[in-house]
Amino acid sequence: MISKIKEALICLRAPRVTFRYPLEPMPAPARFRGRPTIDGAKCIGCGACAAVCPPRLIDIHGEGTTRTVELNFSRCTYCARCQEVCPVGAMQCTTDFETATNDRANYSVKVELAAVACQSCGTPFITQRMQQKLMAEFQPAWMQQRNELPEWLSLCQSCRVEKTGMTMGRNIKNG
Numbered sequence: 001m002i003s004k005i006k007e008a009l010i011c012l013r014a015p016r017v018t019f020r021y022p023l024e025p026m027p028a029p030a031r032f033r034g035r036p037t038i039d040g041a042k043c044i045g046c047g048a049c050a051a052v053c054p055p056r057l058i059d060i061h062g063e064g065t066t067r068t069v070e071l072n073f074s075r076c077t078y079c080a081r082c083q084e085v086c087p088v089g090a091m092q093c094t095t096d097f098e099t100a101t102n103d104r105a106n107y108s109v110k111v112e113l114a115a116v117a118c119q120s121c122g123t124p125f126i127t128q129r130m131q132q133k134l135m136a137e138f139q140p141a142w143m144q145q146r147n148e149l150p151e152w153l154s155l156c157q158s159c160r161v162e163k164t165g166m167t168m169g170r171n172i173k174n175g
């Protein structure tokens, strides 16, 4: 009997060893890899994240002069490959791990970007932000001074192949 009382006293004096979660919020560690999201102010619509996502959760599609980057993280494995390859830091894995929801629409993040049209055939083929980034990185200084656009950067893939023979890059599909 005494040993039982002694045991109960030891247990009562012992500090708490578990968290009160979910009764109280429990912040994830700083380097925790949770729900990914896209910063619409930074995304240039390059498609690098879509190309490397193993379960193919990121889609880039076009309608007229709008290009939409859509992330549906419902089956995300939190591998962070999308974050690693994003050239502008727009794709980020947050520390949010509470993703249960009654509405599947809550799993979707969309960014809409304006596209520019091919100077030859008029087909929208690249986002404005993407074109600006390419110009900033590859436009020769003399062209920058004259505010001229290199021909390869003003043509869609089909017209580029036809007019210059350059085969790099691909268009973002409409529809």
Ligand code: SF4
Pocket (backbone or CB within 6 Å): 036, 052, 053, 054, 055, 056, 057, 058, 073, 075, 076, 077, 078, 079, 080, 081, 082, 083
């Ligand atoms: S974290 Fe991995 S699985 Fe999730 S959206 Fe990014 S690339 Fe895809």
Ligand code: SF4
Pocket (backbone or CB within 6 Å): 038, 042, 043, 044, 045, 046, 047, 048, 049, 050, 069, 085, 086, 087, 088, 089, 090, 091
């Ligand atoms: S890699 Fe980054 S910039 Fe490119 S489409 Fe994805 S989120 Fe946008």
